[in-house]
Amino acid sequence: MIAFLTGVQQIMTGELLLVVFIGTLLGIFVGALPGLSGSTTSALLLPLTVTMNPVTAIAFLGAIYCAANYGGSITAILINTPGDPSASATAFDGYPMAARGEAGRALGMSAVASTIGGIFSVLVLVVATPLLSRFAYSFGPPEYFALAVFGLSMLGAVGGAGALKSLIAGCFGVLLACVGMDLTTGVERFTFGLPDLTDGISFVPVLTGLFAVAELIDQATRLDEKLVRLPMAAAKLPTVGDFRKAGKSIGIGSILGTLIGVLPALGATTAAIITYNEVRRFSRYKEEFGKGAIEGIAGPEAANNSAVGGSMVPTLALGIPGSATTAIILAGLLVQGVRPGPHLFNEQPQFLYAVFGSMLAANLIFLVLGLFLAKLFAMITLIPNALLWPGVLFCSVIGAYAPNQAMGDVWTMLAFGVIGFFFRRHGFSPAPLVMGLVLGQMVEESLKQSLLIFDQRWMGFLERPIAVTLFIVTLTLLALPALARGVRALRGRAA
Amino acid sequence: MTVSFRHTRTRPTLSRRRILATPLLAAPFIAGHAWAQERFPSRTIEVVTHAGVGGGTDITARMMMVQAPAEFGQELVVVNRVGGSGAAALAYAASKPRDGHTILLITQTHLLTVMRNRAPGISYSDIVGLARATEDPQVLMVGKGSPHKTAQAFIAAAKAQKMKFGTTQVGGVDHLAVFGFAKQAGIQQPTIVPFRGGGDIAINLVSGNVDAALLNPSEPEAQIRAGDVIPLLTLHEERIATLKDVPTAKELGFTSVHATTRGFAVLKGVPEDRIAILEDRLVKSMSSPLFRNYLDSTGQARSSVAGRQVWQAQLDAFNADGREALTALGVAQ
Structure with missing residues (x-):
């Protein structure tokens, strides 16, 4: 802990704090805009971070990620449209509260609960990541293979579009990861002789296309929608009475959110919805829910922000993304030449300090900004679409072209914009595709490397305790739903 | 004009x-x-x-x-x-x-x-x-768990047994250097285990997943200082300033220069x-x-x-x- 604080102190220079401040401001801004989510913005700004130094880049993305989850609640409360998917549960009670003239109270509770949840999860992250990093040198290709299989087994649950559709999207991502020169044979695959494809399909244009361009096309199909904004006074700090009532919800939200966030595949949105249900279950005022219960805001807001810290644990410690945004942050690290994993803490602890420090700072910054400037942020929704989305496209094209100065990347981005649009149209989520793309390369390379190390003996995996443990965890999690169904059937017969 | x-x-x-x-x-x-x-x-x-x-x-x-x-x-x-x-x-x-x-x-x-x-x-x-x-000269390196503590011992062992070498891309520059070195040193052509970069190779040297690798001295600098990676042989005309104790291939009686x-x-x-x-x-x-x-x-x-x-x-x-x-x-x- 002392080492951690020293590290954070060293890393948090004025320049970095400024970057975190800008990231937080930007995060609230885009979080509050319906359509522009934290993941879209991270994808859009990924190319910009390529030119930063790695520590600054990760601090910037981390701040956006934290703040966007809070920003989403502003629009959820004031116009009943979650500005970020993770705020959808906040609208259930936030909008009714605002409708009866208590918008300031709702926004104040949202800011405070978000900050508490966010800081709780960062503290968990501080403790958990180094623990996982102890395994550093025990992690070779066989262990990474087992990890990647574990990550892929979660594909069905990512994105919340239904298991089958998520699996289809995930497989598509894995197939895309096959494009390019194969590391272990030196053979080019699916490149059609195009030099642009030799190094594989780059992350940046795929992510920009899937999230930003697809959203733009989607928005263009519903230009005539009008949003109604409720009036509000300034945000109010929650009273002691509010705290007494909502304290338990914040606690439940922080713990559940962190735990759900840690699980690969499940992110802030799932955490918020599950917490909403649990908070209601344990509440003494069940009848208030859906009609403007303050607990119904506090719980999900604490949960979606604590899921942020939680999902950074597997991303940084194992290199497995816990959500769509962390998949983008992971891609950002890979583009920088930083490979997250157990080694990161031993070799480049400054990254972890930067992440921890910037996330803590972002949580405090959005508390202050949220309390004082919520009214201003609510004006964001008045920006006309005709100005907003062309600007997004402009940034997307520049962002895709800039890192490699290759038009091929721009075409890739536009193609994935169209793919992403059809994904939405037909109820697929882009998140499993991104996970498949990231993990597909890892699963194939680590398997081939392992077999070379084991002299092509498949049984070699059984001699690696960590790999075996991971395989058992994977199998158990896969079998759990079937087992639960069996137990229920048995009980039903007994009764 | x-x-x-x-x-x-x-x-x-x-x-x-x-x-x-x-x-x-x-x-x-x-x-x-x-x-x-x-x-x-x-x-x-x-x-x-x-x-x-x-x-x-x-x-x-x-x-x-x-x-x-x-x-x-x-x-x-x-x-x-x-x-x-x-x-x-x-x-x-x-x-x-x-x-x-x-x-x-x-x-x-x-x-x-x-x-x-x-x-x-x-x-x-x-x-x-x-x-x-x-x-940037290539240097033959092994992990701290390797039984071969000198270049002579390693080469003698590699003549009897097929070693595993960590490299970057198959058919790439590093792979060719390993091929050339094996030929010049008269050892068996090793099994190649390709990785994404020098950092990955160094980690797998330490954990013993591969027996040896040819790396530039700056890549596993931290591990060399910690004694986790041991440089054995410099494949350069003369010794490298930062690795003064590591002999060159020429000193061992064969020519092998890779950089x-x-x-x-x-x-x-x-x-x-x-x-x-x-x-x-x-x-x-x-x-x-x-x-x-x-x-x-x-x-x-x-x-x-x-x-x-x-x-x-x-x-x-x-x-x-x-x-x-x-x-x-x-x-x-």
């Missing part, structure tokens, strides 16, 4: 700096003096690299360019053409007039790409070396007098204190900087060895 007209028309991608630099710097020469066309260089020189911004090769180019404008009397800009292991950079250079205003910063990777016919329309004889910039090298080149067709000017100015630019400091800080010898005689000979040797190795490994096309 003709010069300036032609190059604006044939240049599809003008960088912002170029647009600013060209009229400012080139115009006085062209408009003001009748002998402008004889003078070389008469406009901004483009340095084409296959590395992304911030990569090792990109940094080498930018380090050279600190001093270069003073030597050349012209601006220089880096053009990053990433993709196809150098194919994109070669194709870009081939699309430019062969007048010496486009130079390539190449590595052995470019030569391999050409050898494997991955750069359409360019063969090895089209590449003309100008000057070598950096030469990661970078240097400047042009495509065939540039007039001989311009090649001479380019060589002279490049070497002068790289003799600056700043470039020397860069070499020192990355553990490379100051003798890395060399003129075209040395560099061209090295390219020729690599081309010959590389072709042979690719055929033997079955990865040539």
Whole structure:
């Protein structure tokens, strides 16, 4: 802990704090805009971070990620449209509260609960990541293979579009990861002789296309929608009475959110919805829910922000993304030449300090900004679409072209914009595709490397305790739903 | 006037700096003096690299360019053409007039790409070396758990038993170096386990997943200092300053010299007098204190900087060895 604080102190220079401040401001801004989510913005700004130094880049993305989850609640409360998917549960009670003239109270509770949840999860992250990093040198290709299989087994649950559709999207991502020169044979695959494809399909244009361009096309199909904004006074700090009532919800939200966030595949949105249900279950005022219960805001807001810290644990410690945004942050690290994993803490602890420090700072910054400037942020929704989305496209094209100065990347981005649009149209989520793309390369390379190390003996995996443990965890999690169904059937017969 | 007209028309991608630099710097020469066309260089020189911004090769180019404008009397800009292991950079250079205003910063990777016919329309004889910039020697290294604590012991063991070597891409520069080293040392051709980069290889050396690797000394610097990775043998003409205790292959009685090298080149067709000017100015630019400091800080010898005689000979040797190795490994096309 002392080492951690020293590290954070060293890393948090004025320049970095400024970057975190800008990231937080930007995060609230885009979080509050319906359509522009934290993941879209991270994808859009990924190319910009390529030119930063790695520590600054990760601090910037981390701040956006934290703040966007809070920003989403502003629009959820004031116009009943979650500005970020993770705020959808906040609208259930936030909008009714605002409708009866208590918008300031709702926004104040949202800011405070978000900050508490966010800081709780960062503290968990501080403790958990180094623990996982102890395994550093025990992690070779066989262990990474087992990890990647574990990550892929979660594909069905990512994105919340239904298991089958998520699996289809995930497989598509894995197939895309096959494009390019194969590391272990030196053979080019699916490149059609195009030099642009030799190094594989780059992350940046795929992510920009899937999230930003697809959203733009989607928005263009519903230009005539009008949003109604409720009036509000300034945000109010929650009273002691509010705290007494909502304290338990914040606690439940922080713990559940962190735990759900840690699980690969499940992110802030799932955490918020599950917490909403649990908070209601344990509440003494069940009848208030859906009609403007303050607990119904506090719980999900604490949960979606604590899921942020939680999902950074597997991303940084194992290199497995816990959500769509962390998949983008992971891609950002890979583009920088930083490979997250157990080694990161031993070799480049400054990254972890930067992440921890910037996330803590972002949580405090959005508390202050949220309390004082919520009214201003609510004006964001008045920006006309005709100005907003062309600007997004402009940034997307520049962002895709800039890192490699290759038009091929721009075409890739536009193609994935169209793919992403059809994904939405037909109820697929882009998140499993991104996970498949990231993990597909890892699963194939680590398997081939392992077999070379084991002299092509498949049984070699059984001699690696960590790999075996991971395989058992994977199998158990896969079998759990079937087992639960069996137990229920048995009980039903007994009764 | 003709010069300036032609190059604006044939240049599809003008960088912002170029647009600013060209009229400012080139115009006085062209408009003001009748002998402008004889003078070389008469406009901004483009340095084409296959590395992304911030990569090792990109940094080498930018380090050279600190001093270069003073030597050349012209601006220089880096053009990053990433993709196809150098194919994109070669194709870009081939699309430019062969007048010496486009130079390539190449590595052995470019030569391999050409050898494997991955750069359409360019063969090895089209590449003309100008000057070598950096030469990072390869060093044979093992993990701390290895039973072989000296180069002699390792080589003796590797004659009896097939070792596992961590490298980067199959068919890439590192793979060829391992092939060459095994042949020269008379050991069994090892099993190749490819990884994404030097850092990964170092980790797998420590954990014992691979027996050995050829690495540049700067890559596993932290692990060497911690005693987790042990350097056994330097594949260089002489011992390396930072690894004074590590013998060279020559001291053990065989010749095996492998290094990661970078240097400047042009495509065939540039007039001989311009090649001479380019060589002279490049070497002068790289003799600056700043470039020397860069070499020192990355553990490379100051003798890395060399003129075209040395560099061209090295390219020729690599081309010959590389072709042979690719055929033997079955990865040539």
